[in-house]
Amino acid sequence: MSAESQIQLTKHDFSDIEDKSSWAFEALSELYGSELAATQLGLEHEAYTLGEERFHRTIARQIERGEFADNTAAKPVLSSLVPLMATAFDNWVHHQVTKVRRKHVALQFFQMVKAESVAAITVKSVLNMTAKKGPQNIQTVAIFLGKALEEEARYSRIREQEVDHYNKRIRKALNKRNGHTYKVAYLERVEAHMLEANELSDPWTTWRSIENDIAFHIGIRLLELLIESTQLVEVKRENAGNAKLDGEFVQLTRAWADKLCSRAFSLAGVTPRYQPMIVPPKPWTKMIGGGYWAKGRRPIPLIRVRSKRAMQRYHDVSMPEVYKAVNIAQAPLRRAGWATGSAER
Structure with missing residues (x-):
């Protein structure tokens, strides 16, 4: 499996912008002379190349930080796939509750989080991880999903139990913090303060203390539902027979990787840095x-x-x-001809 990210950015050819056979060059030459025409179109060409470079740097930083899902290239994926994942999750939980005698080991934990939140967490987390460089081991992805779901259950109770307090004092401060790690650290401090002030009913009991390997079991089920409902990712076994490298890895399907790369290419071409x-x-x-x-x-x-x-x-x-x-x-301004x-x- 390639160590490169599946999100590969291709550069545009903006040479047509400063083409000396174009209408723009002819019109400008007639008005202001060919030298100024060439210089002006060179600046317009530079605006697009600089804009593309800025877009590429931004998306590269987001991929490295595990925040690719926040890029505009990924937003349509979220809007189209989250509802599909939410429906699949809802249907599965309903089936577990009404039809299955031997329940899933994590059912009680799944029921603590709304379907829309479960779906958003799953799609965003998997997008962020699979966009990174190198193969993503299925155990790593699954455990990350399980922990992310517990964080949502843990900190959503702050929103639900203290709605006014959250909206007035926490939401704005939380939005100022960049990056998942900083947001979680901030919420931990908020939770501790609210518990000390008796503003939360009970301290949080970690899921790991209730059930061993619960994060893994949660993550595997979410991955299965994601694959069944969206085909966003696939699991492939690599290095079979090699005891050190053998494993199963999660990666974007080729269809979705191509869609994301295509959208990133289009967006990079329409973000000029005007000169x-x-x-x-x-x-x-x-x-x-x-x-x-x-x-x-x-x-x-x-x-x-x-x-x-x-x-x-x-x-x-x-x-x-x-x-x-x-x-x-x-x-x-018109003085001696046009001067500025x-x-x-």
Whole structure:
């Protein structure tokens, strides 16, 4: 099994942005000369290459820290797979409770956490672990899942028993802490303080003290449910016959690894790090397409919005006076010809 991460990032070819046969180069050359045209399109090309490099550094850090699931490339995976996992978990627990005589050893612990939380923890944790470099041993993944579920059960009681206290004093402070380890350490301190102040009914009894190897049993069942409901990962045996290296390892299926890499590739190409302009910005005639002259991968919008749906509300709005005012504002000062370039909006 490869020691490399399955999330491999491919670089874009942005050479078309500064292409001297493009419409943008011809238009700029006619207006400001070929030298300024080439320099301006070089800056626009640089904006995209710098943006891609920044995106790659960010995702590499997140993979290394075990936080890949927080990257925008992984968010659609969570939104589509968590409901499937939650349904599978709910169905399994119901079957265990109503149909099975010999219950699963961890059933009582599974019932302490809501299905949606179980599913989110499972998908996020497995994504984070399988995105890392090197093979992920199934025992390691399973135990990590089991411990993560216990943490959720342990600290969710703070939210449930002291809702107002949590919302007013804990939530904001918790969100300021980066990384899973720091969040858990903070919640441990909060729990200790609340117990001392008699704000929690009982101290936490660790699951390990009730049942040996419980984390492993929990994690294995969650992995099985994840595979059955989503096909996100698969388990492969490697190095059979080699006593030291023989083992079963969890990895992303090729289909999902390809989807994640493809989405990361697309996002890396539409995150330019805008550079100042040395020629006047392209005039605005509609909500998208002014500013930079080259087409690029992501035309600049006149205003910043959070979604395509928000932008669509402006498509049928007639705003000729608005565009006229913006074009006047972004035009260079006119002294002896135009003397100053316009920076990014």
